[in-house]
Amino acid sequence: MQTLIQSALHKLQSEKRQAVEAYCARRQVPVFFERHTQAVERALAVLWTALFSDSTMCLLATGGFGRGEMYPYSDVDLALVSPEPLTEKQQEKAGIFVQALWDMQLAPAVKSGSVEELCESVCEDITGDTAFLEARFLFGNHDLAKQLLQQLDLQRDTSAFIEAKMLEMQQRHAKSQGSGALLEPNIKTCPGGLRDIHTMLWLARVQGLAMPLTTLISQGVVTRPEAVMLLNSHKKLAAIRIDLHLAAGRSEDRLIFDLQTQVAENMGWHDDEHRIKSEKLMRVFYRAGKTVMQLNGILLPMLRGRVYSQAGRIVCRIDDDYYQVGNQLAVYDKKLFTRRPEHLWKAIGILQTRKDILTLAPKTLRNWWAASRKINRAFYGNPENRRRFAGFFKHGEGLTHVMRFLNLYGALERYLPAWGKIVGLLQHDLFHIYPVDDHILTVLHNMRRLAMDSRSHELPFASALMHAFEKQHILYLAALFHDIAKGRGGDHSIEGVADARRFAADHFLSKEESSLLAWLVENHLLMSAVAQKEDIQDPDVIDSFCERVETQERLTALYLLTVADIRGTNPKLWNSWRAGLLENLFHAAARRLAGESGSRTVVVGRRRQGAADQLTRAGTPEKQQRKLWQALGPAYFVRHELREILWHTANLVHQTEAPQVRSRILPDSGTLEVMVFMPNQPRLFARLCRIFSRHSFDILAARAFVTEHGYILDTFIVQLPPGRAAADYPNVQSALEAEINNFIHGCDTTAGHTACGIRSRRSRHLPIAPGVHLSAEQDSPGWYTLEIVAVNRPYLLADIAEVLSEQEISLRYAKIATLDERVEDSFVLFSPHLENPKKQLALKQALLAQLSA
Template identity: 25%
Template structure:
């Protein structure tokens, strides 16, 4: 039969397809109604899938009516429409892809393809987005053997319409040729595909903008459990796993509850977007929390309570999927033969092999108390091996039967585990999964899956805490001041206990450091700690933000700052612990938050405090630095130098060296200082030196400006204006003025017009712009105004929210000669320029600036003086300063 012999009915199709589109729209509207009527996610997706099945059948049969009777009869025994993937599973969301497989007999394949092609076109015209293929049975089997995703899509295949014997033949051959004898291969490939997908959507189920389908603990993990069930039991219903003894009733209930919950979230995400959308963005989190009527309470925002609930479900799914996969993935025969040979017995009941610790089932009833479980963990720490899979499952079950009472011996064992670095983080993660950690530290239960709704933290509080402990352990391998400090810590149990508790006070109305202080006191009493160790834990938890605050927002070269800091810390041992805790805390926030700049600032503060606590002066270091700078300056000078000339240069260098601010000397390398001094020595009095240098390590550009105050008044705000007008994101700034009025300013920027290396012509262009505003050839205000539409029209990042308030804080106590202004504001292009211009208009000089950006909020700190280089003490002037800076921030954000 040929296409020409087909009876076409264009008028019927013209009526049928709009009706199908209208029907699909009505179905999506009906989903909203059912959600409002509190139908469950499983109920709605199952109902919607049935309705889509009917719609597909109508479209299929509608095309059949366009063909002669004899073709229909032939077709009925030669082709079948099969639902696969999510369509086969029956959990479709409103805008899900419809996964279909059209299978046909090998003979007459061209005609079957013509029919299938028309069906596919009608589906698309009806508004259904297809994921489909048309194959013969041999083609489908070959594809399933080569492609794991295609194979897993067939595990839950259903016949929609067409020849049932053809469908049965496909499934029989699929089982015989693909599944049987290749169970290990399919499972391994499925897990590898899932691992790859998880890596692309976050390494933890507690990423703060998760993908409901693909992130760890999402729907895809439930699909993996269903595939495992199908391969192991012949049924994709997880109930089959329970009946087979592979899952407990409680686990099945928690899995089904999570499945229903995640489907309900996915439904509302699709409906709100009007398209397929599985990403739970910040804006969607706020909307769903409001729609569900969740109210803020006890220091938690409504959205934080919603996301804590969400993460508890995804944690359940992730843990079940991980355990089931590990438990039921077939063991390699080498492992089966090898492990008994290398296993030895410890303490009668433990079996230790190179890759795990286990307890034979007949001895597990001896693990009857928290002490027993902690001894088991202590042995795992001693031998640096994880639990056998089903042993961790047993401990989880046993934990639920135990009280929270902590005996003296149990506390001693736990602290001893914390003292054994290199495996503490792994042991604590296992304790957290099994619930043992919450028996030891009941306060930790509060932070399980606790969200902080801001753009600074990438993870929930519990995940952040565990990552901070992992970071601290990793410092042992560093050949740096941080690594040396970690290795010198004698009581690492105190450090790790403080890390466990440092954010345990989050989620309450009171400041989390104050809550944490009380929790630390309770924990120390619970462990019966000696008074010194108790006081140290309490200090570290209560003051865990102090070192970062000083390093990033204060002039740590100021002797008074160092004096107060060392007085608060008290001992060298506490200093080392606070240093390591601070670095670990920052590292655990998220990828890229810890960087060389922050490391250097913390190193400088640690070094200065260590010198102060040990009673050593830094004078020898300054003399050594001056000597090395002098040698470098002489080496860099291009002209020949005689002995007399060298003496003259040495005299000039030493004189210039004494005029440099201490923060400049401590914040720059010998090479940079010598280069700057050479420029200062060689430049003319009215000359402005400007250079730009791209740094591939940080993918940023440093613009350096050297001139005199008398040449370029208001230098700081003019430079920020010039950089802002060129679409630069200012990452940091170092402002240095010698006692003789020489300005050495450095700005590190991100050039958003160039994603990779910034070309030389761009560096030259920006340098010319800076020179123009400093010489007065270009009016900086007019330059910014000309570019205002481009600069200030850029919206905030989609879905960007923060619970961090905008503030202007004035500190007149921390510095003897400067007033310190801390500005917390949501990041906007031009913010730094507007602030610095306001300070200039108030006739205030910026002595030191520390610029820091945390995604959606900046923390800018300015050390300022009046025109007489004095601190601002007049209360009315301070009040006016605060008011005008608040207005300045508001103008940038909203005007």
């Protein structure tokens, strides 16, 4: 038997290798499936002849093997059927058969038993029942196979099967909504993946509709263009899955970062000046998946409706052209959209304004989609169409649903050609997790939620501003256009302005509305950059920001767009600490725009007076307060906001020369604020950063400050370790405080911890180039600003600080911006010897070496 297995294994491996070589040479997916399936069948035939040639049993191919869709490392789904329950001898042979399949490296998934047993086994197993739906006779007793399949058909409840598969698909899609799902999608189970195609075919097959698709065309279930689109999408997705298996050398259905580049290269893509090969691969994948989802919206309801067509339906007339059937919109004349294209937008307008209508009826959707593919310049040039499109935004309610629908079915990119360039376009910047079109629509969704009364509890301050804002439709349009110029190679904020202005002129916006829209598109990154990268406690920073903003209307609009944008970029980026940064900047700018003095003297006086009032209420003597003010110095009140000042001074006023550490958990954010006060020493900042990294804290923000009497007063905002429950936070906080407390009192626990840490798979396979920019501050000899962009990793900030210390550079201020796996940090440095160009070059080289480690 072993000799037989070895011989069959060698032949199988040779035939599979030939199938792979032929595929790599010609890339013919159907041919690969056929050759691979036949190779497996020939191997099975050898085993069947050796073990069951004189048996009354039969062997069926089920599941993917049954439908002939065998990938390089697919399981081999089989059913071993006997007329009666297996005897002991038959069970022994079945065990030998299954083991032989494993020895031949075929990964078998075998069901065995009598007809009655197998029928009973799938009664409550929708997956098993589905596998038998695609069963195909291989060897043995043909009449027995026919008996099993007939019995399964008789006991199968068609309507229950359809409902179960629809629910299964919904649950599968829900599991694909995590932040990593779009970056590393499962090509088999994600929305628009291969399993969605299979679901359409299962719903047809369970109703007795003949295959293949060409037959379904003649039966009026699928149109010829739909069949072509479905076949093309299947070929693209199947090709990616074949290459994914080959690149992984195993059964792997996730397009993980580790394999994306190799798969893209194997499929013939190459890097160019605009796109890397993995981006090209993923864009093809997203577009193929989008087509499957488009067809899903038509074919699944249509196939489902065939079973329920006899059920009573509630039909209501809307007007001469439209009627409502259930919760769907239908048309009397199936050629309405072709004859009168303006109804393409009119139908969507009804969908938006009628809350009792959720979608278009399948046949209406099919005709709407076919007509929408003819949207052109003439359609755009019709003023009525432009008014209706602008009306979607002015109405507001249901806008997200409308725009997602138009994007899914390609109407948005045909109406706005610039949109087509961003569909499925990935952003490999280590913090965006959505393709550009999905990101924009998520930002639009976030903006709409701010306007909804039912969602005002989520972000009360932003919602209150949104409700009071008169030009909400401009905010929706700003969300639509803010990233529309991504991927063109230039500054998308600048290039998008022309698109926004053209749209405004064509869609009857007033001069003021057009100006606000263009300004928001051009400056949509301004508030985020200032809040996260600059010292917003500095009055000069606020003055500069207000010079760009100019009006309260612009400030409010920009704040709302920034909130919606950050929340639509990556769920990891939004927390109460980052929200507080934006809100603080908004209030500071609003006071300045309202005429409040912003001179340093006034600001320092106001913040110092606020701290003095608190200390006085607490009974702190004025003499003690003056001692604290003298130790901190006036620069302290410029660098820190009042909230921090009140916290610091309450802890420091009675111990201005005693080292101490204090921390507090910030509400609703999963972040911890830590204050460290101790005599200044070399490398202190770096050693403190190492303590945080060793405790698995991610440093989101850091403020390094040296007092007038030579102490450091460093404040850190750190992300609590991932995977820890809120109930564990106090314990984590206590452990961190204890170690820092030991450190500030002379017990240095940081020695020997020099590891660079492990980068994420995403950053290893889709890295960004590190950037170092050093600039001298005007009118301040010896003072410099250092800006760094790099991949985030443990110990990164500590390693940067170590470089500065080795170069004998004094770190006076740090502003850390951690954006998921990307950092954009800025530092204020003091070092007179940096006037020497060679010293500057040495610093940059040392930093780049560390950032690239």
